Amino acid sequence: MEYNFNEIEAKWQKYWADNQTFKAENTSEKPKFYVLDMFPYPSGAGLHVGHPLGYIASDIFARYKRHKGFNVLHPQGYDSFGLPAEQYAIQTGQHPAVTTETNINTYRKQLDKIGFSFDWSREIRTSTPEYYKHTQWIFTELFNAWYNKEADKAEKIETLVALFEANGTAKVNAVCDEEVEQFTALEWNAFSSKEQEQVLAQYRLTYLSETEVNWCAALGTVLANDEIINGLSERGGHPVERKKMMQWSMRIAAYAQRLLDGLNTIDWPQPLKDSQTNWIGRSQGASVTFNVAGSLSGDEKPKTIEVFTTRPDTIFGVTFMTLAPEHELVSQIVTDEQKETVEAYITATAKRSERDRMADVKTISGAFTGAYAVHPFTGENIPIWIGDYVLASYGTGAVMAVPCGDQRDYDFAKHFNIEIKNIFEGIDVSEKACEDKTAKIANSDFLSGLNVKKATKLAIYELEKAGVGQGKINYRLRDAVFSRQRYWGEPFPVYYKDGMPQMIDAAHLPILLPEVEKYLPTEDGQPPLGNAEVWAWDTETSTVVSNDKIDDKTVFPLELNTMPGWAGSSWYFNRYMDANNPNEFASKDALDYWKEVDLYLGGSEHATGHLLYARFWQKFLFDLNYVPVDEFAKKLINQGMITGTSAFVYRVKPHAGLFSKELEGDKEKYDLFYDRLPQVFHSRQLIDKYYSVEKKSDFSNDKFSEIKKFYQTYNEDNLDLNCISLEFQPIHTDVSFVDTQNELDIEAFRNWREEYKKAIFISESGKVLSPGEDLGEEKYIVGREVEKMSKSKYNVVNPDSICEEYGADSLRLFEMFLGPLEQSKPWNTSGISGSHSFLKKMWRLYANANDFKGVEGEPSKDELKVLHKTIKKVEEDIENFSFNTSVSTFMIAVNELGALKCNKKEILEPLLVLISPYAPHITEELWSKLGNTESIATAPFPVFEPSHLVESAKEYPVSFNGKMRFKLELPLDLSKDEIEKIVMEHEKTQAQLQGRTPKKVIVVPGKIINIVG
RNA sequence: GCCUAGGUGGCGGAAUUGGUAGACGCGCUGGAUUCAAAAUCCAGUUUCUUCGGAAGUGCGGGUUCGAUUCCCGCCCUAGGUACCA
Structure with missing residues (x-):
């Protein structure tokens, strides 16, 4: 009987589905094991053979664990909100829900053919109301929470209100906006409810704030950094400007330290942990406040510059300050003489995109403000500069420049001829800054003679004593923007009353995504939900009602932004534990049973996106006692990418070579000649043999006699063809036209595109093959190159066809x-x-x-x-x-x-x-x-x-000076001496030694024999 | 620049705590079977070789009886990240 795989595979796939073989139970005597693949986005292109790699690996592990007696949870579903579906909707007018559904069906069919042991009864889709109801609920929970640094966890906002009511801000140690006002309990209680709301907004874990975005007016959308190339939109090349927008943010920075600490408790790949560590970017140092000179005597509050430094020990080496050009203080301190220079510089930097500023590290630029700061210890005046090497978005947007100890400060000082003061003992700083942390501090008053560690400690102590600074830990991690000006995402359960956001009660969720006519932003620049006509909240009936009912008394406008892609994927692993629960995101029993993902598989590209946000939400849900563990995935593995092997054909492109003067006039005739020529493709190895893909080939060469003869038939004007040179252009061809010997099916290629119908091929042996002529005995060899698998490179291999054939x-x-x-x-x-x-x-x-x-x-x-x-x-x-x-x-x-x-x-x-x-x-x-x-x-x-x-004998390798020369089978129970004796008497040993006496004989019983000498 | 991973035949790769380098598969070569093909089976396949052997895991050193494996320096490739104070 033959191995009829198609029949067998269809039979068992049906059996598994009919018998629900892989359905996981939430109660079991068996130990649990949860295997999860990273959430797929169902793209229109379907799966290629690279996608299932991780799914196959995790499926093997899941099946193995079942054999090992585990109750295995191995679910699958779709991260089905997202940009491509919306983009497609804008182009075609089709509802994203419709195209998403089609794509999911394609995915499912493809997945089913590969025989995965998924528990499909738990399938989820982030774009279904049953699912996003809970995403909306988590959002309201974040809104109704604050981060208590005292307890080092998130708490319900009520506990903060209670603290305010009892003691005002006095006993509150919270993560909040910078510069929050301090008040007493009495003051708090006297605030209007709107004032109280405004205060609380500064503490909530999700809050509205003005954030800069990349606004593209022509496309009417906000663009991500990687959608912008050289300051223009990737699609269409329209101008992009920085624009401030009121957006929801997530206070992820509150969790910076715990996100860092948590990495030590999970078994994730080191590179992935490293990139999260870098992303969070913890640096320890001190914040120092510098007064602006001359601002002390006036009536106004003295102007100060706060800086963060990792090297407070070098404070006596400060010879200037640098502010980011965007720093708000710049306009206040700039002197009249410097005003013009400074303004010109600010305008110049504003024109440069972030990308330009980043790409160009070598150009040093800046401007002097004319103002001075006062050194907190020496009282000396130090000039205040602005320079675009200081970023407004990091730290305080200002640095105390220590040119002798920081190379960038050094370069800046050299460039502008600013003093470089040496504060290192016995180190020459005339060529470059000293960034070595073992150097001793000198020339620094009370810090002189100390090493870095001691000096740092003492400097912080003195700063604190003088009230001009304190030890501080700074994180690079910023709060995450959570609003998107898009249609195809979760609507916020938020309406606006008197300008203040109000959460819709959990009982009324989900707030369904409204229908719209157009998926584009409105004409006045509102997000697509601005097109919805039924998009207002009636507080009396707790329903979404028509916009014309808005009276700002009982009916209010709803939020127009939607949530980002990472909202739904930040908690989905918990949903699988109890995927069909209509009441809660998952029952406590299910959560307590499955706890966390035991094995998580996916690509490393999610390192600082999904995997960081998901950890943040999990910690938040843990703080509020909704989940039993604060890390959602115990072990994580990154699967590598499967790259494609692209195939190339080589099109001949004739060029006018070096024209002699008299041919100059025939240029037009030559152009006409080129136009008449059909497309000609050369076999790869033929090119390798005679010409070169990289270089232009001289057409006058005899090697081209065949093609020249052929070209001659198109040479109506009797032009001199010897002045032409040829170039070979590699063109991607579909890999399905190519066999394992790299031979091209030229018929298939000709039928691929209209423009190739009349293509001419030059075969491996140099024969010219005209249209209609088939290869016969001739061969056309393609070039191959390894590239990322993608539709545009025509190197995609579809798993369906593989399943069918093999x-x-x-x-x-x-x-x-x-x-x-x-x-x-x-x-x-x-x-x-x-x-x-x-x-x-x-x-x-x-x-x-x-x-x-x-x-x-x-x-x-x-x-x-x-x-x-x-x-x-x-x-x-x-x-x-x-x-x-x-x-x-x-x-x-x-x-x-x-x-x-x-x-x-x-x-x-x-x-x-x-x-x-x-x-x-x-x-x-x-x-x-x-x-x-x-x-x-x-x-x-x-x-x-x-x-x-268990073996009784071993075939010993006998080595001479570590090189194996022959093998010898010996019983394993021999002693070292016995082995040595037998080996030394062996004829091959004698042959190898050629009369020499070995210096040493190493015998490792059961392993190896090595003779030295 | 920094961080991380990697560099082994024509190709994908193996060698688990230092102990027979190239398992397994692809491809290739030869043979068997067949009218023929497909399929299948058998043998060979790192390089050089005076057919005795010799060299060989990116390069240069080192430790060791013995190094693909450990240490030092360098080169290259891929991924991540970046005027981070």
Whole structure:
């Protein structure tokens, strides 16, 4: 009987679906294990073979854990809100919900064909009201919470109100806006409710604030940084300006330290942890306040500049201050003489985009404000400069410049001829700054003679004593903007009363996304929800009503922004635990049972987005006792990318070469000639042999005689063709036209596009093939190059066609066989024949065993040895996520058992369980043919028995000076001396030594023999 | 610049605590089977070689009886990040 994979795979996929084989229960005697893939966005392009890599790996692990007796939760769903669907809606007018649904169906069909063990009863989609109801609820919870630094956790806003009522701000230690006003309990209680609201807004974990965005007026949208190229929009190339907008922000910075600390408790890849650490960017130092000279005597409040420094020990080395050009103090302190220069400089920097400023590190620019600051210890006047190397968005937007200790300050000082004061003992700073932290401080009053550590401590102490500074920890992490001016996202459960945002009560959620005519922003620049006609909140009926009912008494306007993509994905892993719960995001029982994801698989591109936000929300939900753990994923693995192998054809492009003077006049005729020419493509190796892709080739060369003859037929004006030079342009061709020998199907290529219909091919042997002429014995070879798999490069390989031709089991094995999971590796379809023929070989092994039924009886020693070394290796491999090596192990096992003509049920049955996580369909089929009536899915994993691997002899490698020269089989129970004696007497040893006496003989019993000398 | 990962045949890769470098697969070569093809099976396949061997894991050193593995310096590739005070 043949291995009919299509039939077998369809049969078992149906069986699993009908029997709900992989449905996870929320109560079980078994230990739990939660395996999750990172949330996919269902794009219109569907899956290519790179996508399932991680899904196959996690599926193998999930199936393995079932064999190991775990209750496994392995769900799947869709992060279905998002920009591409909205973009498509804008272009076509189709509702994003419709296209999203279509895309999801395509995804599902593709996923089903690969035989994943997902529990589809728990499928979720972030764009369904049943789901985003809870996303909206979490948002209101964040709004109704503040961060208590005293308890180091988030608390309900009521506890803050209670503190205000009792003591005002006196006993409040909270994460809040900068510069909040201080008040007493009496004052608080006297505030109007609006005033109280305004105060509370400064403490809430989500709050409205003016944020700068990249506004593109032509597109009517806000753009992300990577959608902007050279100050223009990526799409259309329209101008982009910085614009302030009132937006929701998330106070993630409150969690900076805990997000950092939490990294030590989770098993995530080091590079990923490193990038989160960098992103959070903790730096320890001090904040120092400098008074602006001359501002002390006036009537006004003295002007001060606050800076953050990581090196307070170098405070005596300060010779100037630098403010960011955007710093608000600049306009206040600039002197009349300097006004013009400073303003010109500010205008110049404002024109440069952030990207320009970043790209251009070498140009030093700045301007003197004319003002001076007073050194807190020496009382000296130090000039205040502005310079764009100081960023307004980091720290306080101002630095105390210590040119002797910081290279950027040094370069700035050199450029503008500012004093460089040396405060390091015995170090020359005439060439460059000293950034070495082992240098001793000198020339620094009370800090002189101290090392960095001691000086830092003392400097902070003195700053605090003088009331001009304090020790401080600064984080790079900014609060996250949470508003999007888009349609296809979660609506905020927010309405505005008297200009203040009001949360809609949880009981009335979800607030459904309204229907709109157009998905574009409104003409007056409002987000797309501004187009909705029924988008007002009636506080009496607690329903969404028509806009014309707005009276600002009982009916109020609703928020027009929507939530960003990361809202829905920041808590979805909790939803899977109880996906169909209509009342809560998940029941307490379900949360307490599943707790967290045990294995999370996905790409490293989510390092500082999804994975940071999700950790933030989890910690918040933990603080409010909604979830039992404060890290949502115990272990995380980044799977590498599968790259595509693009194929290129080489189009000949004739160029006018070096014209002699008399040919100059024929330029037009030449152009006409080029236009008449059909497209000509050269075979790759032909080019390699004679010409070069990179360089232009001289057409007068004899090598081109064939093509020249051909071109001559188009040469109506009798032009001199010898002055032409040729260039070869590599053009992507669809990889499906190319076979494993890199030969192109020229018919398929000609039919691909109208412009190639009449294409001419120059074959490998140099023959010119006109349209209609087929290759015959000739070959056309394409060039190949490894690139990212993408539609535009025509190198996408579709898993469906692979499943059809070779089967899902072959695909699964091959994807794992390609190489280590974490590494990126190129796809090469021809390799799949290896894993496919392995499955056929395996099928034959079982077919030969009493027509699939297997033979009862004692297996031989050798058979047992093969089985048990396979058990050992495969178990180790899966535990180490080394899936590629276990595929090799299976191949070896089947090869060896085939050689032994093994037909014993006692061997063949456990072997199926080992292979089943990797190739679930064929193993189910063979399992049932062996006489089992239950699915293999929960069959226990075979237990490794070391006694079967015990050997009595070892084939020792005999090395001379560390190089293996021959092998010698010896019993394992020999002593070192006995081994040495036998080896030394061996004729090959004597031959190697050629009469020399060895200096030393190393014998490691059971391992190696090494003879030195 | 900094951080991280990596560099092994024609290709993907293996070598788990330092102990036989190149497992397994692709590709290629030859053979068997076949009218022929597909499929299958068998043999070979790092390089050089005077056929005895010799060299060899990015480069240069070091530790060791022994290094793909450990240490030092350098080169290259990929990913991340950036005037971060």
